[in-house]
Amino acid sequence: xxxxxxxxxxxxxxxxxxxxxxxxxxxxxxxxxxxxxxxxxxxxxxxxxxxxxxxxxxxxxxxxxxxxxxxxxxxxxxxxxxxxxxxxxxxxxxxxxxxxxxxxxxxxxxxxxxxxxxxxxxxxxxxxxxxxxxxxxxxxxxxxxxxxxxxxxxxxxxxxxxxxxxxxxxxxxxxxxxxxxxxxxxxxxxxxxxxxxxxxxxxxxxxxxxxxxxxxxxxxxxxxxxxxxxxxxxxxxxxxxxxxxxxxxxxxxxxxxxxxxxxxxxxxxxxxxxxxxxxxxxxxxxxxxxxxxxxxxxxxxxxxxxxxxxxxxxxxxxxxxxxxxxxxxxxxxxxxxxxxxxxxxxxxxxxxxxxxxxxxxxxxxxxxxxxxxxxxxxxxxxxxxxxxxxxxxxxxxxxxxxxxxxxxxxxxxxxxxxxxxxxxxxxxxxxxxxxxxxxxxxxxxxxxxxxxxxxxxxxxxxxxxxxxxxxxxxxxxxxxxxxxxxxxxxxxxxxxxxxxxxxxx
Amino acid sequence: xxxxxxxxxxxxxxxxxxxxxxxxxxxxxxxxxxxxxxxxxxxxxxxxxxxxxxxxxxxxxxxxxxxxxxxxxxxxxxxxxxxxxxxxxxxxxxx
Numbered sequence: 001x002x003x004x005x006x007x008x009x010x011x012x013x014x015x016x017x018x019x020x021x022x023x024x025x026x027x028x029x030x031x032x033x034x035x036x037x038x039x040x041x042x043x044x045x046x047x048x049x050x051x052x053x054x055x056x057x058x059x060x061x062x063x064x065x066x067x068x069x070x071x072x073x074x075x076x077x078x079x080x081x082x083x084x085x086x087x088x089x090x091x092x093x094x095x096x097x098x099x100x101x102x103x104x105x106x107x108x109x110x111x112x113x114x115x116x117x118x119x120x121x122x123x124x125x126x127x128x129x130x131x132x133x134x135x136x137x138x139x140x141x142x143x144x145x146x147x148x149x150x151x152x153x154x155x156x157x158x159x160x161x162x163x164x165x166x167x168x169x170x171x172x173x174x175x176x177x178x179x180x181x182x183x184x185x186x187x188x189x190x191x192x193x194x195x196x197x198x199x200x201x202x203x204x205x206x207x208x209x210x211x212x213x214x215x216x217x218x219x220x221x222x223x224x225x226x227x228x229x230x231x232x233x234x235x236x237x238x239x240x241x242x243x244x245x246x247x248x249x250x251x252x253x254x255x256x257x258x259x260x261x262x263x264x265x266x267x268x269x270x271x272x273x274x275x276x277x278x279x280x281x282x283x284x285x286x287x288x289x290x291x292x293x294x295x296x297x298x299x300x301x302x303x304x305x306x307x308x309x310x311x312x313x314x315x316x317x318x319x320x321x322x323x324x325x326x327x328x329x330x331x332x333x334x335x336x337x338x339x340x341x342x343x344x345x346x347x348x349x350x351x352x353x354x355x356x357x358x359x360x361x362x363x364x365x366x367x368x369x370x371x372x373x374x375x376x377x378x379x380x381x382x383x384x385x386x387x388x389x390x391x392x393x394x395x396x397x398x399x400x401x402x403x404x405x406x407x408x409x410x411x412x413x414x415x416x417x418x419x420x421x422x423x424x425x426x427x428x429x430x431x432x433x434x435x436x437x438x439x440x441x442x443x444x445x446x447x448x449x450x451x452x453x454x455x456x457x458x459x460x461x462x463x464x465x466x467x468x469x470x471x472x473x474x475x476x477x478x479x480x481x482x483x484x485x486x487x488x489x490x491x492x493x494x495x496x497x498x499x500x501x502x503x504x505x
Numbered sequence: 506x507x508x509x510x511x512x513x514x515x516x517x518x519x520x521x522x523x524x525x526x527x528x529x530x531x532x533x534x535x536x537x538x539x540x541x542x543x544x545x546x547x548x549x550x551x552x553x554x555x556x557x558x559x560x561x562x563x564x565x566x567x568x569x570x571x572x573x574x575x576x577x578x579x580x581x582x583x584x585x586x587x588x589x590x591x592x593x594x595x596x597x598x599x600x
Binding site: 036037041042043050051052053054055056057058060068069070071072073074098100101149150151154155156157158159160161162297299306308309 | 577
């Protein structure tokens with residue numbers, strides 16, 4: 001489990017009135033499972049439908065309705081577990097978590113408290129500059145999502161939509177291994193990336209398909225190490241759970257403000273109450289969700305409607321064999337095979353679609369480094385300026401981009417002309433080699449033509465020639481003039497050589 | 506385990522069942538009788554016996570990931586005390 005390729009980041013410290021403090025963070029990420037239908041009913045999971053139209057009687061908690069598990073939800077949880085290098089439990093079971101709230105009409109959430117489907121795993125969270133935190137996963141369990149309440153449509157009523165009720169969630173529970181707000185956000189980014197690669201959750205945080213509960217506590221320096229040695233939580237401070245956050249920015253801000261709140265209370269001689277809190281981004285504060293306190297008596301018990309979930313090792317192995325290449329492996333391969341920098345490889349593997357585009361462009365171009373530069377600088381830049389388009393909407397195909405790069409590599413066009421060519425292909429389409437031919441964009445490597453142009457310039461500017469002979473730095477002016485005279489098509493290397501030769505002679 | 510009036514009140518509240526104050530002691534008594542009955546099971550020695558989850562050996566039935574249900578807004582809302590614009594309308598429940 002030791003990660004030797006990276007250095008361990010230093011935990012963030014907060015200077016209090018009585019000395020330094022550190023924070024300890026554990027996260028519960030709720031990821032909506034990508035499936036067509038719900039965990040225990042045949043209703044659709046599609047987002048944005050008419051209210052209460054994706055609802056089966058099972059989801060509405062109608063008497064006598066029985067849940068039947070969606071096998072694909074189980075497969076997705078197993079894939080996720082394998083992707084996080086976790087142990088898969090061949091026997092797991094469902095429990096009822098009892099609470100009363102209008103968005104869950106059953107009166108209980110079907111979850112997996114005692115026997116989750118996935119056990120211990122890990123996520124490597126890279127933080128730049130070769131530092132990375134290995135965050136241990138404690139468990140992943142399957143459970144039902146609740147519905148959605150809307151509170152602002154009527155002054156006295158809440159409006160409830162059960163479309164999301166019963167959609168499958170994976171709750172991914174980490175160990176308290178995260179030590180700064182930045183690490184917490186980076187952890188969610190990495191987890192989201194892995195889930196998207198696996199295709200087990202689309203990671204759409206705006207729609208609430210990925211949300212995080214964050215457990216925060218503070219302790220004195222040295223205490224965390226004692227916890228690590230003994231796994232005894234009494235070395236750590238009392239934690240508070242900040243519920244339901246769906247943006248990286250809010251996660252960081254909430255942890256920051258919550259840590260400071262706890263430090264202030266302890267330094268004032270007070271004690272932290274273990275409680276559930278809500279982050280208010282407008283006021284940048286967390287506050288207690290007192291109403292949840294009583295509901296926290298969940299009275300879990302095994303769901304009598306559902307037999308234990310037994311899966312077979314062969315099935316798990318088959319799912320494992322079909323997993324796609326995951327971000328860490330892909331990034332390492334890009335660095336190793338194409339000689340990319342760590343940064344470029346990270347950018348290109350951030351989304352599976354980017355990586356696929358890049359690899360197709362490499363195939364067409366026959367050059368990994370050039371392809372990486374063109375995708376990252378030119379293509380991403382153009383897409384961003386073009387209404388922040390997604391790479392899947394790129395008007396330039398990998399084959400076209402590869403074609404442009406090939407023309408540079410074979411000295412048919414100069415790098416400067418290539419930028420113009422890229423713009424033409426982006427805006428008008430077409431086959432790069434044909435465009436170059438048709439529009440006369442070929443680079444002039446014919447030294448005779450370059451020399452002729454240079455001779456003319458030298459003849460017309462005798463004063464400049466004298467100056468340049470004394471100060472070789474001025475040779476650049478001649479190079480520029482030749483490029484101008486040839487419409488940028490002269491091979492810069494040939495021009496430089498010729499200019500140097502002429503001025504020396 | 507013994508249920509007192511206070512516990513009976515709490516259980517009733519969690520179950521969202523309104524129980525008049527004067528009926529709580531009797532209710533607690535009934536709970537105790539039920540628990541006493543169930544505690545008799547503790548007399549059986551189950552050391553080394555695998556927990557039984559089903560009378561007949563069965564595999565948990567599975568469903569394929571296909572949309573087979575839904576599109577019945579009117580039927581879903583039919584029993585609701587109040588529904589507006591396709592939503593269940595309930596007393597305000599905001600944090």
